[in-house]
Amino acid sequence: MTFDRKIEDAGLERGVSRLTPERIENTLKQVIEGEAGAKLKLYAETCMRCGMCSEACHYYMSHEGDPSYSPAGKVHQTLGKILRKNYKVTADEIYEMAQIAYTECNLCRRCVHFCPLGIDTGYIMSMVRRMCHKLGVTPPVHSGHRSFPFRYLQPDVAQR
Ligand code: SF4
Ligand code: SF4
16 A cells, blocks of 8 residues: 655654654654553454445545545554554654544544444544654644543643
8 A cells, every 4th residue: 555645744844854763663662562552553453454444434435435545544554554664664654644644534433333343543543643743743732632632732742
């Protein structure tokens, strides 16, 4: 699944230009292993790519069934990629992941009700936002979902 839909965003460009491989690896590991516990890895490992959640997602439906926009496709291009590459993703890939988590999923969580395994893609995308926030590539005010604002706007904002 190639990423061929990059949008231009000056702020995001500026944010990723400051990243180093070490910072990316350490931050992703901290969130996935330190904050999420086993949950994120479990979701990524148990998805069987059955596609039952696809038509629950309005992004998928409004892009004529493009699998890149399906819930499982979005997980494959973000969390799945991070785990497949053992946290060694590039700054360009962080850019792509931020685009997916912020502009191709609104965290509505409709898809979780269609998944026989209860995989919560909205939660996964919120954690991808969390990683982008901790990497400092997105504005603090955009770092979380309205339902969880305090979780994502906590002290590490002050570390910028
Ligand atoms: S319905 Fe669940 S198991 Fe099937 S593709 Fe979607 S997230 Fe994966
Ligand atoms: S949570 Fe995201 S992936 Fe799931 S249905 Fe809503 S917009 Fe689509």
